[in-house]
Amino acid sequence: MAITLDAQTADFETRFAAFLETKREVSDDVDQTVRDIIADVRTRGDEALIDYTKRFDRNSLSAETLRIGEAEFDAALAAADPETVKALELARDRISAHHLRQLPADDRYADALGVELGSRWTPVESVGLYVPGGTASYPSSVLMNAVPAQVAGVERVVMAVPAPDGVLNPLVLVAARLAGVSEVYRVGGAQAIAALAYGTQTVGAVAKIVGPGNAYVAAAKRQVFGKVGIDMIAGPSEVLIVADGDNDPEWIAADLLAQAEHDTAAQSILVTDDAAFAAAVEAAVASQLTRLKRGETAAASWRDFGAVILVPSLDGAVALADRIAPEHLELAFDAAEAFAARVRNAGAIFIGRHTPEVIGDYVGGSNHVLPTARSARFSSGLSVLDFVKRTSILKLGSEQLRALAPAAIALAEAEGLDGHARSVAIRLNM
């Protein structure tokens, strides 16, 4: 059973602050192991990749079978349930349409002095997309990472996905095919990240690596950061649902459990102004739990990290939401739109009683890769902006240089950089 916090009790602030500090993840210290694996892949290339894959994935590969061939894609597509393929196509098209709107515009202008300034956006040349193996090998995540890269104009999108015991989720290959990704390697873990960052005989190095992974993958991404770009390090998923008593408790319970079933470290929080409704939701959670395939996972998540927060009025809950800075914020009450406008820290907001967060996981069109663990205070979900970069442009003629020179020289001299001052002054015979 989740904890209950009542905003009208005297110790609420203390308990809420402690709740915010709750660590949901024990990150194993795998840094040294990962460092060794990366060094080995850098030295031995394919050979190291093959060795680790045999050891960790119990899968025997050769340089020839590291990369997945066209025939395997064809077979995966042929074997897939047509309805699932159609759903993936719909998801791809909706993600693509929404992300097209995120393409940033170049800017170029001359200011009053005639100085030309500009910002120009270009796609990252090549991107590696990591996809976990096993039960967390989600085709929807392939789309959420690959489609924005394609929309951005990245020429080479490479995928790495481990095949533990030789088993690969064929829908991951279908999603890759639908997203236009054809260069896929069946490797995982820190060794895959090392291969993507530094390249091997078979795997060409990329400029940026994105996608979720386990502790080894996360540590490897941190270590190769700088050599290549990386996206965020994602933590366990979370939802904050703000709901009034006019909701069907079964609906809200289902939403809380959709989050909880991801992971025992996932977190579902309900904020409501109606204690009786809260009790009804808790009862519905208990009852639905018994009927979920992943009930054990969801039960552990709800027991250890779930929370019900009672507030005197939903309106006052904006401040709580901002402090929680949830990955997903679901607003199930009539005044949701006004509430949403006042929220500052949230990865994504789902407005109204007919927008369960799950729609955003698959077919809403927005991205499901979102900031977790309160990082919505300072970061954003995955977007086209993660696959482009900006070059700034400056262009002066001699007149403009003459106008700006005195200030530039004064500042260079104030900073003790007379070589800087000279680089300007020498052009003016000063």
Add this chain to the structure above:
Amino acid sequence: MAITLDAQTADFETRFAAFLETKREVSDDVDQTVRDIIADVRTRGDEALIDYTKRFDRNSLSAETLRIGEAEFDAALAAADPETVKALELARDRISAHHLRQLPADDRYADALGVELGSRWTPVESVGLYVPGGTASYPSSVLMNAVPAQVAGVERVVMAVPAPDGVLNPLVLVAARLAGVSEVYRVGGAQAIAALAYGTQTVGAVAKIVGPGNAYVAAAKRQVFGKVGIDMIAGPSEVLIVADGDNDPEWIAADLLAQAEHDTAAQSILVTDDAAFAAAVEAAVASQLTRLKRGETAAASWRDFGAVILVPSLDGAVALADRIAPEHLELAFDAAEAFAARVRNAGAIFIGRHTPEVIGDYVGGSNHVLPTARSARFSSGLSVLDFVKRTSILKLGSEQLRALAPAAIALAEAEGLDGHARSVAIRLNM
């Protein structure tokens, strides 16, 4: 003397590839020291901050004197050379005007199904700006970091700057005042980063930390990343100048040295199609070096990391520029504009013979915090986007939910997440 590479020799590709891999920084392993300092500041707060400041900066502070008072700002401003203050004001205004154009627009629309989607940008609530002490304590960097934060709408911008032996560059305080930053603490190193990330009795925690620093500061930023956001980890500065033989060799030599005087690990590269011009530039560098205050630093940089690359035609140098992915790219030849349009990887491009890179350091208006060490392949210079974050919005009515439900349910079931499927299905009595 810098190395010379000739693109028309047989071993050029080998030598150029090796040149690209040159490490210019030896990063000391200070991780454990930094870990201990952060843990101590988290535990003991102000007391630890005061202890480390006494030990590392030889500066005795109390909780009352950690923060710089209004009188000190006033004194710094009163003592400053009026011409320098005017130059800082011009720089601030130009940076502000340019960065205002970077404010991203919100988006909200309904698609053909009536599904409402949106992206909403909000400023990060609070930002900590680290400013190094000693000779690298640059007022221009204060403006380059603080002004974009102010333009973004960050309510609380905090600065930390060490005062070794009690000495502080008063122009740093002037720049802070001009940029509207009034909360400044005289602390530095890993202890300052820890205080900004976790807070102490006196220093309130921030959501994001930006700004350059030494190895301890860089390591601390990496370690607190996740608890707070951070900007890039900047390496030593670099310039690539592409110039034809029609330039005054003295001008180009001055530009190469403006970069080299920053740091012995800085890098200046000249690409030209004119061997005689290259020789003239090298001679001018040698002669100007003797007249630079920071001549020793510049000489070491030019000797150890400087390079002259001879190419058969400037036009073919775009590919080289993209592989170098320079922080600064200066194009001093008539066809610079067309060349710039074809370059993909560069932090900033300076177009034409009258745009020395130094203008961009101070008063051009664009930001001088730019990606180094080839990271322009995957990242951008500092901008307003570093101080805002995006929340995505999704809103469905019952009709839209009904339209998207089958695909969402199909994908949830394909991924084995029946709790996800139920969260949608339950709303349709399916």
